[in-house]
Amino acid sequence: MIREWNETTINRFLKEKRGQGMGKDYKPWLQVQDIASKGRSTRIFGHTTQRVHHLLSDLQLYYFYFLEFDNDVADIREQYPLLDFHDMNIQVDEELTKKLFDKKTQVPHIFTVSFLVTRKGENGEPYYQARIIKQSHELEKSATLQRIELQRRYFEKKGIDFGIVTEKEINKQLARNIGWVLNSYDIQDYPILTSNLVHLKRDMVQCLSNKYDTFQGVFSRLERGYSLDEGLGLILFKHLIANKEISMDLTKKIYLTSSIENYQVEVVGKNGGDNRYAVGH
Incomplete structure (x- = not known):
């Protein structure tokens, strides 16, 4: 002080x-x-x-x-x-x-x-x-x-x-959501995710294509299919958003029991150009 x-x-x-x-x-x-x-x-x-x-x-x-x-x-x-x-x-x-x-x-x-x-x-x-x-x-x-x-x-x-x-x-909801996904930017502490990342991403994207499913439903199905601990599906999802491989509407409060269609989830691709939430200009 x-x-x-x-x-x-x-x-x-x-x-x-x-x-x-x-x-x-x-x-x-x-x-x-x-x-x-x-x-x-x-x-x-x-x-x-x-x-x-x-x-x-x-x-x-x-x-x-x-x-x-x-x-x-x-x-x-x-x-x-x-x-x-x-x-x-x-x-x-x-x-x-x-x-x-x-x-x-x-x-x-x-x-x-x-x-x-x-x-x-x-x-x-x-x-x-x-x-x-x-x-x-x-x-x-x-x-x-x-x-x-x-x-x-x-x-x-x-x-x-x-x-x-x-x-x-400052849109506080948007800021909180960005902070929420950024805490999974790095997944090096989860070797089971990094060792299967290519296959997990492919299956995650495929599951998210069903717009009427819920986020929690997608994560649970992925966790069962790969014998992952509960919660790792969510961590993977946030990691993909943080790294701009998936985009979604981050201005809304996120409820994992909601339908995917409510959040405009899209596949962007690695290092995609989605920069909708840039500020400071």
Whole structure:
């Protein structure tokens, strides 16, 4: 827990290489153990980056799910610090100048954005998006708006797309469903699934073609046919969705006893182009 923002803290973070690196080597500037979050803080492994992410609220977690599920996202850097902010000669008035330094210690503030996202451009060149995740009521505070304005000017000068995302832009049911399937992205802990994956996928797809069957009916039949433990059919199904081999309507609450036809289940194919739920543009 950061008790006081001072030069000792900044130097310690810099020595730990926080806010530096990319992909699996990136270390967020702020980590779960550093602050008392107003929401639930989460450490979660990211398959895009192959590292653990530090998310400081439920809204950040939901947005992270969208990014993880987006085919065009190449890197996700959370709690990203603007370490060179004070070197950018950003024009500020007297009121904004007050936000540049800690009132008590007079140490320069290190501003952070919730996410700096690297996306794959059409020409193969990466481009970046900076996103601040906030509850909408927080935007009613003048101090919050002033900090955001400073960050907006910073990214404008950098030529990086900048935006704010609130709970009004996040479909929570969709986010929860994406998180639900992503927890089965990797099935290496289930050797009976990986060793029979080709045959299991074929039979799963064949069973799902009966639109009047239920999900639970399909999973139970598959489990009996391959002598699988109960629940492995569901894990396989989520794995195929997470890896974009099967698509379905993830905006609805999922009931496994419901008919398949209610969820627009389709076979996409390995690394298919289904990117319906991409966000952040």
